[in-house]
Amino acid sequence: MPAPRTLLDKIWDDHLVCSPDGEQPLIYIDRHLVHEVTSAQAFEGLRVAGRRVRRPEATFATPDHNIPTTDRSLPIADPISKQQIDTLRANCREFGIRLFDLGDADQGIVHVIGPELGITQPGMTIVCGDSHTATHGALGALAFGIGTSEVEHVLAAQTLRQSKPKSFEVRVEGELYPGVTAKDLVLYIIGRLTTEGGAGYVIEYTGPCIRRLGMEERMTVCNMSIEAGARAGMIAPDRITFDYLRGRDLVPKDFDRAVARWETLPSDAGARYDRSQTFSGGDVVPQVTWGTNPAQVVGVDASVPDPASMTDPSDRSSAARALEYMGLKAGTPIAAIPIDRVFIGSCTNSRIEDLRAAAGVVRGHQVASRVRAMVVPGSGRVKRQAEAEGLDRVFTAAGFEWREAGCSMCLGMNPDTLAPGERCASTSNRNFEGRQGKGGRTHLVSPAMAAAAAVTGHFTDIRQWRYH
Amino acid sequence: MQPFTTLTGNVAPLDRANVDTDQIIPKQFLKRIERTGFGQFLFFDWRFLPDGSPDPAFELNQPIRQGASILLARRNFGCGSSREHAPWALADYGFRSVIAPTFADIFFNNCFQNGMVPVKLDESDVEELFRRAAAAEAAGQAYRLTVDLQSCLVHDDGGFSRSFPVDSFRRHCLLEGLDNIDLSLKHVDQITAWENAHGLAPLQGGAT
Ligand code: SF4
Numbered sequence: 001m002p003a004p005r006t007l008l009d010k011i012w013d014d015h016l017v018c019s020p021d022g023e024q025p026l027i028y029i030d031r032h033l034v035h036e037v038t039s040a041q042a043f044e045g046l047r048v049a050g051r052r053v054r055r056p057e058a059t060f061a062t063p064d065h066n067i068p069t070t071d072r073s074l075p076i077a078d079p080i081s082k083q084q085i086d087t088l089r090a091n092c093r094e095f096g097i098r099l100f101d102l103g104d105a106d107q108g109i110v111h112v113i114g115p116e117l118g119i120t121q122p123g124m125t126i127v128c129g130d131s132h133t134a135t136h137g138a139l140g141a142l143a144f145g146i147g148t149s150e151v152e153h154v155l156a157a158q159t160l161r162q163s164k165p166k167s168f169e170v171r172v173e174g175e176l177y178p179g180v181t182a183k184d185l186v187l188y189i190i191g192r193l194t195t196e197g198g199a200g201y202v203i204e205y206t207g208p209c210i211r212r213l214g215m216e217e218r219m220t221v222c223n224m225s226i227e228a229g230a231r232a233g234m235i236a237p238d239r240i241t242f243d244y245l246r247g248r249d250l251v252p253k254d255f256d257r258a259v260a261r262w263e264t265l266p267s268d269a270g271a272r273y274d275r276s277q278t279f280s281g282g283d284v285v286p287q288v289t290w291g292t293n294p295a296q297v298v299g300v301d302a303s304v305p306d307p308a309s310m311t312d313p314s315d316r317s318s319a320a321r322a323l324e325y326m327g328l329k330a331g332t333p334i335a336a337i338p339i340d341r342v343f344i345g346s347c348t349n350s351r352i353e354d355l356r357a358a359a360g361v362v363r364g365h366q367v368a369s370r371v372r373a374m375v376v377p378g379s380g381r382v383k384r385q386a387e388a389e390g391l392d393r394v395f396t397a398a399g400f401e402w403r404e405a406g407c408s409m410c411l412g413m414n415p416d417t418l419a420p421g422e423r424c425a426s427t428s429n430r431n432f433e434g435r436q437g438k439g440g441r442t443h444l445v446s447p448a449m450a451a452a453a454a455v456t457g458h459f460t461d462i463r464q465w466r467y468h
Numbered sequence: 469m470q471p472f473t474t475l476t477g478n479v480a481p482l483d484r485a486n487v488d489t490d491q492i493i494p495k496q497f498l499k500r501i502e503r504t505g506f507g508q509f510l511f512f513d514w515r516f517l518p519d520g521s522p523d524p525a526f527e528l529n530q531p532i533r534q535g536a537s538i539l540l541a542r543r544n545f546g547c548g549s550s551r552e553h554a555p556w557a558l559a560d561y562g563f564r565s566v567i568a569p570t571f572a573d574i575f576f577n578n579c580f581q582n583g584m585v586p587v588k589l590d591e592s593d594v595e596e597l598f599r600r601a602a603a604a605e606a607a608g609q610a611y612r613l614t615v616d617l618q619s620c621l622v623h624d625d626g627g628f629s630r631s632f633p634v635d636s637f638r639r640h641c642l643l644e645g646l647d648n649i650d651l652s653l654k655h656v657d658q659i660t661a662w663e664n665a666h667g668l669a670p671l672q673g674g675a676t
Contacts, residue, residue: 018658024637026655028662038551040501051649054659054671066499080499087501131550131574145574147552148503149581149648157652159659163635195486196544196570229547231573293486293547314485314542321484411549413495432490432548434513 004268007236008167008202011142011265015125017159024161030124032154033110034061034097036088037413038129042152043091054158056096060119063088063102064109066413069376069403072103081414095155108379108405111135111347115219116381118248122237122262127154132347132429133232134225138218139245140237140265142202145226165231166274168201172209174281179463181357182217183349183427183446185209186224187287189279191297198230201275204267205235209281215244216351223348224429227294236266286462288334289431289444291322296431298334300449300461306330325433326441327421334459337443341424342373342454343436344447345403346410349427350378352385354447358427359391361451364468367399368457374401374416376408400454412437425453470583471645472617475564477537478610481601482527487541488548489575493557506553507560532610540597541568545586546575555582565615567622569594580638581648585615587622587632600628617643 005013012027019025032055039061046052053059066081068074076082085102092099100107106117111132114120122140127133129151136143146160154160170189176182203225205218213221218235225233242259245251252258285299296319298305307319307330323330328337344350344358355377367373375395377383383405386392392402409416410428418424418440427450428435431442445453452460497509514526522529528536539558545568546554555578558566564584569591571579579586589597597613604611613624617639623629641648660671 017662018655020655022637022640023651024635026652026659028659028666037498041503041552044501044503049649055668057669078499084499084501129550129552131548145550147550147555147574147578147581149552149578153649153652156649157656157659158663159652159655161637161648161652195547196572199544199570199573226548229544229572293488318485411490411495413498430488430490430548432488434494435490438494438513 004271006167006267006271006273007140007204007234007265008142009271011123011125012164014123024163026159027125027162028159029127029154030058031119031126032059033114033119033126033128033133034059034151035065035110035128035130036063036084037065038148039091039151040084040087041148042155043095045152046095046155051156053095053097053155058158059097059155060100061088061092061097062100062107062110062113065407065411067102067406068414069406069408069416072404105380108381109347109350109407111223112350112378112382115139116248116379118245118251121245121251121258122241123265127160131226132223134230135219135223135347137225137232137234138215138222139241140234140262142232142234144232165202166200168198168203168230169273169276170203170205171207171276171278172205172281173207173278175209175212176281176284177463179448179465180284180286181446181448182213182220184287185281185284186221187289187294187297187444188284190224190228190294191287192279193228193295195227195293195295196229198225198228201230202232202234203228203230204273205233207278210235211238214353215240216353219351220348224294227429237262238266286446286449288449288459290326290328290334291319292325292431292433294429294431294444296322297444300334300459302334304328304330304332304334335461336458338423338458339371339425339443339453340422341418342371342450343376343409343424343426343428344374344450345376345378345408346428347378348429349447350376350382352382354427355382355386355391356389358447358451359394360467361448361462361465362398362400362455363394365398365455367454371454371457373399373454374403374409376403377405379405409436411435425450425459469581469645469647472564472583472585472642474614474616474618475537476612476614477564478533478535479538479540479597479601479613480528480533480536481540481598483542483598485542486544486547489546489551489554490548492546492554493551498551498553503556504560506557507562510557510561532605535562536610537562537564538613538615539563539566540594540601541566542594543569543591545571547572550574552578552581555579555584559584567594567597580642583642583645585617585642587615589622589630589632593630596628600624600626
């Protein structure tokens with residue numbers, strides 16, 4: 001009998017093109033997603049070398065990082081941003097790549113539209129010049145971020161040089177309490193693994209708590225794998241995955257046959273991981289980051305930690321530096337921290353269920369007078385769906401801004417940024433210094449927690465929320 | 469690609485852990501569509517004061533560290549965004565090697581594509597290098613190291629010598645300055661065979 005294999009083993013074995021002596025293996029790439037910020041130099045490289053795109057039909061592009069989220073009928077004000085978008089357009093035209101352009105109904109954050117359009121499928125290898133490509137692993141794909149030189153490589157050769165990563169099973173037992181979300185779970189896990197605990201590994205999330213998560217919640221979990229240092233996160237496909245995919249635009253025509261194939265993907269009983277760690281869903285409370293990396297996180301019922309209490313000297317100095325940047329004092333209760341801004345969006349938390357959760361909290365309330373809050377849907381489809389459900393009116397009636405799809409203040413490349421010193425409750429994935437604007441202070445939270453903070457003006461335990 | 473064999477140069481110590489690529493090259497500079505010219509923006513938010521003048525407190529702005537070609541840092545260097553603009557900025561500024569106890573995976577890969585050597589050493593060795601750099605600088609001299617990719621050794625003139633791990637294929641590519649895409653396209657028959665075996669349509673235009 002063949003040795004039991006993990007999900008990663010199966011996808012790896014199936015995609016190994018060759019492993020020549022003395023070289024890194026070449027693996028085949030099924031889907032390549034492209035956005036404006038990390039692709040221009042790659043296309044230019046192709047042109048200079050006189051190469052073409054090997055599989056244009058396996059390549060999909062959309063502008064998302066560097067686009068305005070205000071009225072799309074207006075021209076882009078920043079000429080350098082406009083040039084980057086124009087360059088993506090020209091490259092897609094020249095190389096025959098399908099582009100979901102600005103103004104296209106299906107444009108959106110690349111990691112939102114991939115699953116939404118059925119581009120992402122179980123068992124595939126998927127890359128993108130973006131570290132949050134891990135998101136697509138939620139559907140049982142091996143998906144990871146690459147640099148621009150590798151983008152060029154994949155465009156030209158539809159393969160990638162890659163040594164097989166090690167496997168890491170993160171098993172989550174039990175279930176999450178009401179009010180505790182996938183975002184809280186993944187922040188909690190990162191807090192324990194640290195920002196480099198997953199380096200060199202592909203994480204497979206397993207266990208009953210993970211199996212109970214809906215498709216979009218699974219995307220939130222896999223999305224943030226990179227914040228624990230893992231190249232990729234994945235979850236074995238199951239009924240929830242197949243039900244999510246059925247009927248989407250770009251899934252295989254013979255869907256049932258595809259499902260039969262996908263059903264063989266989950267890790268075999270007895271398959272061995274290089275490393276395993278178990279968590280309990282019941283231990284997780286709503287999380288709030290206090291520092292400048294996503295592992296600097298505590299429960300909403302806790303206080304800002306004291307760097308002096310940390311044993312590792314490097315942790316201690318990082319924490320002290322972080323508190324200074326964040327303008328926080330050790331011992332301050334998290335719930336006592338006032339905020340200025342709220343951002344609901346990003347490839348972590350901008351899907352319809354995220355918006356429903358946030359709208360549920362906001363309904364019948366008003367955004368606190370000193371807070372400026374915005375919602376940026378992940379894609380044109382999410383936006384239309386939310387509008388069909390009336391969520392946009394819930395948000396705008398409460399005082400939120402309702403925007404067009406894009407990355408927006410997740411990284412603040414476009415005009416959506418924090419001013420120096422402004423403090424933001426954000427549903428995005430990185431609280432790095434200056435991430436949302438130079439001097440801006442980011443606290444990562446779930447959509448429901450962000451919505452509650454918008455209403456009260458400070459972090460608030462969503463488990464005690466009075467829903468209207 | 470520019471080959472890398474041996475580099476002897478000044479060391480710039482940056483005593484920080486988890487230096488992320490957002491710090492190495494902030495997003496406002498990712499709008500350019502070229503690979504060059506990013507060095508002026510390296511560590512922009514740390515390097516410059518709000519009025520645009522260099523922040524005298526920032527590590528790389530110390531006069532003794534000007535012209536350094538080896539960056540010494542703490543663990544998890546290059547975490548966060550996959551932006552290859554990070555190694556482009558480091559290289560354009562003049563760094564050809566970064567030494568740290570650990571690196572984030574994508575940044576580590578990206579270095580090799582740009583003629584840069586990421587050197588992983590034990591935390592205690594990195595600590596020792598920080599000590600030696602501090603001692604040299606206290607004596608008014610920049611600390612010098614040699615990164616030898618041929619022998620996979622890092623050494624100074626004062627008795628420090630350690631080997632560092634590097635994948636033999638990547639080492640070979642760097643030593644020779646090989647074009648990775650050319651190398652991969654040598655296996656085009658196998659790529660086509662894989663596509664055929666997986667039922668993909670023949671390439672448009674019939675070319676392989
Ligand atoms: S939403 Fe943020 S993290 Fe996601 S792809 Fe856009 S910039 Fe990157």
